[in-house]
Amino acid sequence: MPVLTRLIPSPVVVDISRGALDDLAGLLADQRISTNGKLAFAISGGSGAALRERFAPELPNASWYEVGGGTIDDAVKLGDAMKSGRYDAVVGLGGGKIIDCAKYAAARIGLPLVAVATNLSHDGLCSPVATLDNDAGRGSYGVPNPIAVVIDLDVIREAPERYIRSGIGDVISNISAVKDWELGHEVCGEDIDGLAAAMARQAGEAILHHPGDVSDDGFLQVLAEGLVLTGISMSVAGDSRPASGACHEINHGFDLLYPKRAAPHGEQCGLGAAFATYLRGDKDTAKLMVEVLRRHHLPVLPQDIGFDADEFVKVVEYAPQTRPGRYTILEHLDLSTDQIRDAYADYAQAIGS
Numbered sequence: 297m298p299v300l301t302r303l304i305p306s307p308v309v310v311d312i313s314r315g316a317l318d319d320l321a322g323l324l325a326d327q328r329i330s331t332n333g334k335l336a337f338a339i340s341g342g343s344g345a346a347l348r349e350r351f352a353p354e355l356p357n358a359s360w361y362e363v364g365g366g367t368i369d370d371a372v373k374l375g376d377a378m379k380s381g382r383y384d385a386v387v388g389l390g391g392g393k394i395i396d397c398a399k400y401a402a403a404r405i406g407l408p409l410v411a412v413a414t415n416l417s418h419d420g421l422c423s424p425v426a427t428l429d430n431d432a433g434r435g436s437y438g439v440p441n442p443i444a445v446v447i448d449l450d451v452i453r454e455a456p457e458r459y460i461r462s463g464i465g466d467v468i469s470n471i472s473a474v475k476d477w478e479l480g481h482e483v484c485g486e487d488i489d490g491l492a493a494a495m496a497r498q499a500g501e502a503i504l505h506h507p508g509d510v511s512d513d514g515f516l517q518v519l520a521e522g523l524v525l526t527g528i529s530m531s532v533a534g535d536s537r538p539a540s541g542a543c544h545e546i547n548h549g550f551d552l553l554y555p556k557r558a559a560p561h562g563e564q565c566g567l568g569a570a571f572a573t574y575l576r577g578d579k580d581t582a583k584l585m586v587e588v589l590r591r592h593h594l595p596v597l598p599q600d601i602g603f604d605a606d607e608f609v610k611v612v613e614y615a616p617q618t619r620p621g622r623y624t625i626l627e628h629l630d631l632s633t634d635q636i637r638d639a640y641a642d643y644a645q646a647i648g649s
Contacts, residue, residue: 305531307422309444312520314513316448317412321354329410329444330384333357336407338374338398340390347389347414359383366393367429368400368437375401383407385443391415391459392427392561399439400426408443415455416463416519418561421445422527425536434551441531447520449513458560460510460519464592465566467522468585469543470500470529472569475576476541480623489538495529496538504588541624542572548618549611550603559601567595571612574643576625586647597644605644609636 309327316323324330335358339348348360361377364370374397378386387410388398395411402409403426413421420427422445426437452460474497480486499522508515529538536544546568550558558564566589574582586596595601598608613633616626631639 304528305424305441306528307442307445307524309446310422310524311445312447312449312517312524314449316446317351317451318448320351320412320446323446324385324410324444327444329408332384334382334384335359335387335410336361336378336381336383336385337387337389338363338394338401340394344390344394351389358387363390363394363397365429366397368435371397371400371426371428372404374398375404378407379405385410387412388442389414391455392418392420395421396426396428399442400428400437403439409440410444410446411442412446412448413520414451415459416447416452416516416523417459418463418466418565419523419526419539421447422524423530423536423539424527425530434548436536441527445524447524449516449520452516452520457510460516461592461594462560462562463519463523464503464510464562465564465569465589465594466539466562467503467519467526468500468588469541469562469565469569470496470526470539471504471581471585472543472572472576473537473539473541474500475573475578476622476624477537479625479628483628484623486623489533492529492533492538495525495532499523499525499529504584509592537622540619541622542575542615542626543568545615545618545622545624545626546571546611549615552618553611553614554603554607557602559595563595563601567598567601568615570596570647571640571643572625574646575629575639579646582643583647596647605637605640608640609633612636612640 333355337360341362385408386402388395389412411421424441426439474493481488502518526539530536543565547564550564570585589596
C-alpha cells in the first residue's frame with residue numbers, strides 16, 4: 297500500500313490573539329497539558345519578573361527559573377535545575393534566547409514545551425531547533441517542536457519596536473532561502489520538500505505584500521502566523537532548509553566575525569536576503585524586498601547597522617563557512633573578494649542610499 301498521508305509534527309495549540317494570556321492556566325488545563333498547573337517556567341531576569349508577578353497568583357503550583365543567558369551552558373543548567381520537579385511541562389516565557397534555552401532544557405529532561413513569546417524578533421519560537429551560543433561561536437541543536445504556542449498581541453505591543461520589526465526581516469528572508477533550496481535541488485540533486493517550501497514561501501510572501509505595519513493588529517497577526525508557519529515548515533523538512541539559505545549564512549557571518557557589533561538576527565537576515573536575491577539576478581524581487589524593508593525601518597545596506605562596505609565584503613566571503621554542506625547562491629557563484637566587492641557596489645547603486 298502506498299503511503300497516502302503523513303503526520304506533521306506541530307503544536308496542539310496555537311493561540312495568537314489579543315488577551316491570549318488572560319487565562320493561561322485555563323488554556324493549559326483545557327488542552328490537558330497541565331490540569332493542576334504543575335509547570336516549570338523559564339523567564340528572563342528583566343521583563344520576566346513582571347510577567348511572573350502577573351501569572352504567579354493563578355499558578356500556585358508552578359516553579360519559576362531565571363535564565364542566565366543564551367548559551368548551551370545556560371540551557372544545560374536550566375534543565376538540571378528543573379529535572380527533579382516532576383512537572384507536566386516547561387513554559388518558555390520571553391524572547392528568543394529564553395525560548396531556545398527552554399526548548400533545549402525541556403528536551404534534555406523529556407518534557408513538552410509551551411512557547412509563550414513576548415516579542416516577534418525571529419522564527420525560532422515554533423521551530424525544532426534551539427540556537428545557543430557555545431565555545432565555538434553559535435550552534436543549532438535539534439529539539440522537539442513546542443506542544444503549544446501562545447502569542448498575546450497585547451504583550452507583543454509592549455516589546456521594544458525594533459524587536460518586532462526584526463521578525464519581518466526573518467520571515468521575508470524565507471523567499472530567498474527557498475530559492476536557494478531550489479537551486480540546491482537543481483544543481484546538486486538535493487531533495488526538496490514541496491510542502492515545507494510552500495509553507496515557508498507563503499509566510500514570506502504574506503508579509504512582503506501586506507500593506508500594514510507594526511501599529512496594526514492585523515499585520516501583527518499575519519507576522520506572528522508567518523513565524524509559526526516558518527517553524528512548522530522546518531519540522532516538515534526535518535531541518536532549517538526552508539528558512540535558511542545565503543540570507544542566514546550572511547547573518548551568521550556578521551555574528552561570528554563581529555559578535556559585539558552584530559545587529560538583531562532578523563535585521564541581518566533581511567539585509568542578507570535582499571543582497572542574495574540581487575546576486576541571484578532577480579532584481580525586481582530584490583527591489584521589492586528593499587522597498588518593504590525600508591518601509592518597516594529595517595536595514596538594506598550594511599551601513600544601516602554600523603558596518604562599512606569592506607566589512608560587509610568580509611562577511612559575505614566568510615558566510616559559506618558558517619553552514620558547511622549547504623548549497624546557496626554564494627556557493628554557486630563562488631565569488632572572489634573583488635567580485636563580491638563589485639557585486640555589492642552594483643547592489644548599493646541599484647537600490648540607492
